[in-house]
Amino acid sequence: RTLIHHEPDNSHCQCGCALKRIGEDASEKLDYTPGVFTVERHIRGKWACEQCETLIQAPVPAHVIDKGVPTAGLLAHI
Secondary structure, three states: OEEEEEOOOOOEOOOOOEOEEEEEEEEEEEEEEOOEEEEEEEEEEEEEOOOOOOEEEOOOOOOOOOOOOEOHHHHHHO
16 A cells, blocks of 8 residues: 655645644555556645635546546556
């Protein structure tokens, strides 16, 4: 299992206040390299500004198949 963290580029809100981590969303994709299957766990942190209540989260990584779990490496092998 490989953990891949996706975080916002900036640690401050547009109002200038520091963002506070309030949680995370996780998704998993199945990858294949010759002889080995691996799971990529993509973790996207949720960040909020206590002052202006803005929520920020990194975008979802693109899927090769919409709502699918295989990576490009697995599909290339098939």
